[in-house]
Amino acid sequence: MSTNVLTAGNFRSAETDAGDAFADAILACLVLIALPIKNLAYLVPPIFVAMQLLSSNVRFVERTFLWGCLMVSLSSVSILIDSFNGQVVNAPGLLFGILTYAPLAVMLGLRSNFTVSPARWRALKNAVVWFVIIQSVIGLMQFAASGLSDAVCGTFGLLDFRGEVTIGQVYLTFNLFAMILFLLTDAAGTMPKVAIVAGLLACAVAHSGHQTLFLMASLAVVGVMQMRFVDVLKLGAVLAVIVGLTVTLSSIYLDDAENWYQKIVLDEDSPKRMITVSAGEIMLSPKNLLLGVGLGQFGSRAALISSGEYLTMQLPTALVGESGYYRTFIQPGNLEHLESGEGSAISKPYFSVLNLIVEGGVPLAIFLLMATAIEFFRNRKLSKSPDSHTRFVGILANVGLLFFVLCCFIENYVEFPQAIFLPMLLYVAARSRTKRP
Numbered sequence: 001m002s003t004n005v006l007t008a009g010n011f012r013s014a015e016t017d018a019g020d021a022f023a024d025a026i027l028a029c030l031v032l033i034a035l036p037i038k039n040l041a042y043l044v045p046p047i048f049v050a051m052q053l054l055s056s057n058v059r060f061v062e063r064t065f066l067w068g069c070l071m072v073s074l075s076s077v078s079i080l081i082d083s084f085n086g087q088v089v090n091a092p093g094l095l096f097g098i099l100t101y102a103p104l105a106v107m108l109g110l111r112s113n114f115t116v117s118p119a120r121w122r123a124l125k126n127a128v129v130w131f132v133i134i135q136s137v138i139g140l141m142q143f144a145a146s147g148l149s150d151a152v153c154g155t156f157g158l159l160d161f162r163g164e165v166t167i168g169q170v171y172l173t174f175n176l177f178a179m180i181l182f183l184l185t186d187a188a189g190t191m192p193k194v195a196i197v198a199g200l201l202a203c204a205v206a207h208s209g210h211q212t213l214f215l216m217a218s219l220a221v222v223g224v225m226q227m228r229f230v231d232v233l234k235l236g237a238v239l240a241v242i243v244g245l246t247v248t249l250s251s252i253y254l255d256d257a258e259n260w261y262q263k264i265v266l267d268e269d270s271p272k273r274m275i276t277v278s279a280g281e282i283m284l285s286p287k288n289l290l291l292g293v294g295l296g297q298f299g300s301r302a303a304l305i306s307s308g309e310y311l312t313m314q315l316p317t318a319l320v321g322e323s324g325y326y327r328t329f330i331q332p333g334n335l336e337h338l339e340s341g342e343g344s345a346i347s348k349p350y351f352s353v354l355n356l357i358v359e360g361g362v363p364l365a366i367f368l369l370m371a372t373a374i375e376f377f378r379n380r381k382l383s384k385s386p387d388s389h390t391r392f393v394g395i396l397a398n399v400g401l402l403f404f405v406l407c408c409f410i411e412n413y414v415e416f417p418q419a420i421f422l423p424m425l426l427y428v429a430a431r432s433r434t435k436r437p
Contacts, residue, residue: 019114019432021055023124026425030127033422034135036158039311041418045102048425064109071105071360072098075294078361081287082294088324092306093296095319097359100302100415101295107424108371112432124429125186132179132195136202139172143205152206156418164312170345170411171418173208176200177215177403178423181396184238185389185430204245210346212246214406218399226383231395271333271349275299278329279358292361297323299330299350300359301415325358345411352408352415376401382434390434400427 025048032044053061075097079089116124135154142151142161150169151161157168176199183192203212216239223235267273282298283289296302304310308320322331333349357365379401382394404420407413413420 013115015113015115016117018055018057019116020120021052021057022114022425022432023116023120023429025051025055026124026422026429027127029425030131030422033418034131034155036155041421042099042102044417044421045106048421049106060109060111064105067108068098068102068105071101071295071364074291074361074364075297075359078287078291079294079297081291082297082324088322088327089294090297090303090306090321090323090326092319092321093300093303093323093326094294095296096302096306097295097300100300100305103417103421103424104414106421110424110428112428114432116429116432121186121433125183125192128179128182128426129191129195132176132183132199133191135172135176136195136198139202140205149205149207152202154202167345168418169206169208170211171416173203173206173211174407174413174416174419175422176203177211178400179426181400181403182423182426182430185393185396200241200245201249204249210410211403211407212242215399215403216242216246217406218402221402222395222399225380226395228391231383231391234392235395235399269336270347271337272347272351274336275329275333275349276354278333279354282325282329282358283362288358289362292357292359292364293323293325295359298325298355298358299333299412300352300355301412303330304350304412348411350412351410352412355412356414372401372405379431382431385434387434393430393434397427397431 028051029044029048032047033041049061049064072094075094079091079094083089138154138158139152142153143149145151146161148161148165150165151157152172153160153166153168154172156171156175157166160166160168180196180199183196187193187196219235219239219242223232223239226232226235279298282293296306301310303323303326306315306319306321307326308315330349337348356368376398379394379397383391383398385391385394400423404413404423
């Protein structure tokens with residue numbers, strides 16, 4: 001039962017106060033992530049946690065802190081064991097891991113047991129609308145100026161089209177796809193529809209291959225699971241629009257999917273296949289099976305950053321390090337990718353699903369799998385609600401969840417706060433507005 005408090009002459013529940021504070025924190029994070037400052041996004045999860053602490057959301061902070069401490073403690077024990085056994089370890093990798101895996105700790109700490117007031121919801125929805133429109137327009141301008149689909153980065157790589165193209169395109173398109181799903185849960189009004197169209201156009205021009213195909217697959221899979229014809233019709237319409245834009249504006253074809261499957265699964269020289277097979281060798285150790293090799297010790301972004309070869313900026317010597325696992329397995333895979341990977345993320349020798357297993361251990365991986373499955377079935381329960389809004393939120397929440405999981409088989413998405421942090425918060429905000437069956 002909620003506790004009512006008197007505020008400005010009106011009764012407000014504690015859940016509404018918490019919901020409005022959550023919405024305000026999302027707005028702040030949206031502004032910070034939109035700023036064209038490289039690597040600022042890594043500070044956004046800690047800032048979000050601090051804002052929740054200031055708004056008295058102590059239980060969330062406690063859960064997030066406990067999950068973070070658990071991951072760091074288990075990793076520290078594993079790294080110490082390897083060090084005592086003469087294995088080369090990467091202490092800076094653990095430090096970077098605390099920062100890069102912060103979104104995962106926040107993800108595990110979040111709950112949707114609050115209510116966002118109508119006024120705050122409109123402010124949040126409008127902010128997302130303008131974020132999508134502005135980022136899409138910037139992306140289209142970047143494409144017009146460069147003619148390169150990889151240069152469609154929005155403010156995630158504002159001037160990248162003038163020089164070396166970075167991963168900013170992946171950040172932009174993931175945000176746009178996720179925010180389109182968010183806006184589809186409440187598309188009333190003209191501007192949300194304009195934002196959805198603009199976002200889809202920018203994503204089509206960006207040619208983000210794996211994301212586009214994974215979103216199509218997610219829409220199709222979740223659509224097949226729906227029993228109501230009207231819901232299937234809605235998902236089918238979204239899927240048809242994405243397919244139409246992909247065919248007319250993008251260079252992604254069925255042959256591309258077949259070639260990617262060839263590179264990932266069939267080719268013996270595929271960097272992704274090489275590293276996946278090698279991971280089995282690492283996990284033969286009972287210690288690694290139980291505890292993992294530790295954060296930042298294998299192929300995570302923390303390991304890549306601490307190697308000193310991933311960032312364009314030079315790190316201080318004290319922050320550079322490579323574990324024996326990284327040198328033995330990841331470095332050869334990186335070299336192979338440079339020679340035959342064609343610059344695509346598809347065949348990169350690292351991805352979040354594998355890193356969570358190898359660096360975090362099998363028990364942690366099983367727990368995350370179970371947590372994902374539970375979340376999926378909770379959304380599935382929402383999708384059976386007699387209330388149309390609740391039902392559609394549950395459907396689109398599962399589309400977004402499946403989309404995210406599939407992307408984690410390609411790149412280190414769990415450690416991409418630029419890409420996943422805002423979508424994660426919006427996912428929770430959307431679910432908080434459902435009438436739970």
